[in-house]
Amino acid sequence: MRATLDLPPDFDPVTGRFGKFGGRFVAETLMPALDELTKAFIAAWADTEFRAELDALLRDFVGRETPLYHARRLSAEVGADVWLKREDLAHTGAHKVNNTVGQVLLAKRMGKTRVIAETGAGQHGVATATACALFGLPCEVFMGAEDVRRQAPNVRRMELLGAKVHAVQSGSRTLKDAMNEALRDWVTNVHDTYYCVGSAAGPHPYPLIVRELQSVIGREARAQVLRQKGRLPDVVVACVGGGSNAIGAFAGFLEDRDVKLIGVEAAGEGLNGKHAAPLTAGTVGVLHGAKSYLLQTDDGQVAEAHSVSAGLDYPGVGPEHSHLKETGRATYLAVTDDEALTAFQQLARLEGILPALETSHAIAALPKIVEKHGEGLTIVVSLSGRGDKDLETVQAALAERAAKSH
Amino acid sequence: MGRIAEAFDRAAAENRAALVIYLCAGDPSLDATVDLVVAAAESGADVIELGVPFSDPTADGVAIQQASERSLARGTTMRGVLDVVRRVRERSAVPILLFGYYNPILRYGEAKLVADAKAAGVDGFLVVDLPPEEADPLVEPLRAAGLGYVPLVAPTSTESRIAQAAALADGFVYYVSMTGVTGAKDAVLDEAAERAAALRPKAGAPVAVGFGIATPDDARLVAAKADGVVVGSAIVRAIASAPDVASSVRAVRELVAALAVACRR
Numbered sequence: 250m251r252a253t254l255d256l257p258p259d260f261d262p263v264t265g266r267f268g269k270f271g272g273r274f275v276a277e278t279l280m281p282a283l284d285e286l287t288k289a290f291i292a293a294w295a296d297t298e299f300r301a302e303l304d305a306l307l308r309d310f311v312g313r314e315t316p317l318y319h320a321r322r323l324s325a326e327v328g329a330d331v332w333l334k335r336e337d338l339a340h341t342g343a344h345k346v347n348n349t350v351g352q353v354l355l356a357k358r359m360g361k362t363r364v365i366a367e368t369g370a371g372q373h374g375v376a377t378a379t380a381c382a383l384f385g386l387p388c389e390v391f392m393g394a395e396d397v398r399r400q401a402p403n404v405r406r407m408e409l410l411g412a413k414v415h416a417v418q419s420g421s422r423t424l425k426d427a428m429n430e431a432l433r434d435w436v437t438n439v440h441d442t443y444y445c446v447g448s449a450a451g452p453h454p455y456p457l458i459v460r461e462l463q464s465v466i467g468r469e470a471r472a473q474v475l476r477q478k479g480r481l482p483d484v485v486v487a488c489v490g491g492g493s494n495a496i497g498a499f500a501g502f503l504e505d506r507d508v509k510l511i512g513v514e515a516a517g518e519g520l521n522g523k524h525a526a527p528l529t530a531g532t533v534g535v536l537h538g539a540k541s542y543l544l545q546t547d548d549g550q551v552a553e554a555h556s557v558s559a560g561l562d563y564p565g566v567g568p569e570h571s572h573l574k575e576t577g578r579a580t581y582l583a584v585t586d587d588e589a590l591t592a593f594q595q596l597a598r599l600e601g602i603l604p605a606l607e608t609s610h611a612i613a614a615l616p617k618i619v620e621k622h623g624e625g626l627t628i629v630v631s632l633s634g635r636g637d638k639d640l641e642t643v644q645a646a647l648a649e650r651a652a653k654s655h
Numbered sequence: 656m657g658r659i660a661e662a663f664d665r666a667a668a669e670n671r672a673a674l675v676i677y678l679c680a681g682d683p684s685l686d687a688t689v690d691l692v693v694a695a696a697e698s699g700a701d702v703i704e705l706g707v708p709f710s711d712p713t714a715d716g717v718a719i720q721q722a723s724e725r726s727l728a729r730g731t732t733m734r735g736v737l738d739v740v741r742r743v744r745e746r747s748a749v750p751i752l753l754f755g756y757y758n759p760i761l762r763y764g765e766a767k768l769v770a771d772a773k774a775a776g777v778d779g780f781l782v783v784d785l786p787p788e789e790a791d792p793l794v795e796p797l798r799a800a801g802l803g804y805v806p807l808v809a810p811t812s813t814e815s816r817i818a819q820a821a822a823l824a825d826g827f828v829y830y831v832s833m834t835g836v837t838g839a840k841d842a843v844l845d846e847a848a849e850r851a852a853a854l855r856p857k858a859g860a861p862v863a864v865g866f867g868i869a870t871p872d873d874a875r876l877v878a879a880k881a882d883g884v885v886v887g888s889a890i891v892r893a894i895a896s897a898p899d900v901a902s903s904v905r906a907v908r909e910l911v912a913a914l915a916v917a918c919r920r
């Protein structure tokens with residue numbers, strides 16, 4: 250039986266481009282593997298048996314569908330009707346697992362015997378390790394040494410799940426360097442290894458695969474908001490690191506032209522200082538196999554990103570977001586480390602939810618969106634993950650803030 | 656015919672494999688690179704691959720990663736690399752390929768870079784993360800300028816991909832000896848050389864083998880069957896472990912001379 254793959258708007262499946270963005274800029278050694286992966290994904294995605302197996306796993310293992318929760322106290326505070334799409338309640342505590350269960354199921358179907366992944370916050374690493382445990386595949390995760398330090402609980406989780414974690418010492422020792430190292434491993438072990446990319450970035454077909462696997466967020470949210478509120482939202486908001494939870498949330502609403510799509514990047518210490526906001530303040534370049542917005546120097550060297558949140562601390566972004574920015578279908582803004590921390594506390598105190606620091610950026614954008622577009626809007630927020638992994642970082646940052654104000 | 660193709664022809668006529676030497680521009684300094692390139696050419700290198708350092712060298716092993724980091728930390732830019740070529744041209748006509756990653760080229764602007772590179776005395780380009788599907792924006796200005804382009808073929812490349820690479824080749828085809836990054840130790844070189852020889856009739860150009868060739872013994876195995884031998888990480892390591900520029904020049908002279916002998920059939 251065949252299901253259909255509805256290609257994303259303006260997507261060319263031959264070149265792997267969303268408009269002028271995307272493509273494949275990788276070593277020749279990997280090109281045949283990307284071809285093989287593209288064919289395998291398109292066949293699997295069109296196979297109703299594969300889809301049924303994935304759907305059952307998403308229901309029984311991941312815990313989908315995740316609720317759409319009407320955040321009344323937060324709504325009152327920001328002056329909008331705010332609905333939280335609770336990806337933090339998915340198994341392992343973030344949206345990342347939607348992607349890994351799908352990709353590792355695909356790896357199994359392709360006969361791959363080893364899975365590798367890069368991770369920033371560790372959520373994708375944990376989600377990959379989880380899926381590998383589920384399917385009995387060995388898993389190795391590359392993580393920047395700096396992230397190993399600031400996301401220590403997730404390192405322990407990965408190890409307990411049976412994964413081997415490699416601390417990457419090169420470059421800025423964050424997500425970008427973890428992805429470099431994962432690519433080096435893949436180019437070496439390409440014959441038996443499946444590279445499970447964690448965001449809607451990388452060479453074609455990864456941006457396509459990840460957006461399709463994450464689009465469950467937006468599909469569910471659309472049906473839920475129609476059911477619970479009786480209408481489409483005015484705005485859908487999500488944080489953007491590589492852009493997977495955002496593209497998943499946006500995918501459900503792309504055709505609803507009246508629904509504004511707003512992505513929130515990390516402004517770090519401010520857009521004039523160190524930040525991680527390529528769509529807001531970057532230029533077009535090529536990193537990790539795709540053409541997209543990028544933080545880079547005048548000489549085309551990739552610039553170091555900075556964000557308090559490891560999952561947003563990446564100088565690139567998935568190519569479909571660059572295209573959505575270029576066409577104006579989505580808009581992007583950036584919030585600082587400080588604003589994200591305040592939003593973290595706000596959601597904790599108002600709604601009893603500790604969000605991930607990544608997610609806190611989406612919450613922090615709400616007042617700005619209300620200021621720009623007016624009060625009374627219905628807003629769906631992708632609550633991409635929970636904040637347990639960030640407690641140490643948050644406590645240290647709050648202590649620093651308290652020390653400064655004295 | 657360009658200087659690169661001429662160098663391969665000359666080597667073939669002398670019954671030896673062409674020796675291609677990679678150096679990372681700006682490691683330990685751009686001044687030193689000028690001397691190192693000239694020294695390599697004088698010691699028997701037929702073609703120089705001048706590495707343009709990139710912040711995220713995903714196809715490189717530790718030796719070239721670290722050389723790139725050192726070079727960038729000293730402030731190496733594309734203009735600085737072109738200046739090295741200009742200065743080498745005052746002393747040597749050795750063919751020079753710029754070897755690197757796509758983003759610095761894209762940022763500079765392909766057409767402008769090709770024009771500036773030609774003016775500086777560059778003979779061609781090799782871009783590790785630019786497969787044939789994406790190569791047109793660079794290859795078109797290169798052709799118009801009469802500069803060479805060296806595509807890569809890997810052990811994983813299919814027949815149709817080999818044909819795509821062959822159609823772009825101007826100078827030689829770079830055959831990657833194994834699945835892996837530069838400087839890896841596990842290449843099975845005699846088998847790689849055989850695959851390179853089998854590739855020759857389909858490549859439409861000479862085939863040089865690179866990745867994992869470090870010693871004269873390695874070079875001898877490959878030179879027996881392939882048109883060219885590429886040595887990179889071993890050169891970079893020799894430069895990195897020398898205490899000063901004068902001794903790095905000496906080390907490069909010795910290693911290149913020994914490799915050149917090994918390339919004779």
Ligand SMILES: Cc1ncc(COP(=O)(O)O)c(C=O)c1O
Nearest residue numbers: 372490491492493494560633634
């Ligand atoms: C909870 C959470 N949200 C968001 C992100 C950012 O990734 P993306 O932009 O791919 O959704 C991460 C990444 O680690 C994450 O853990």
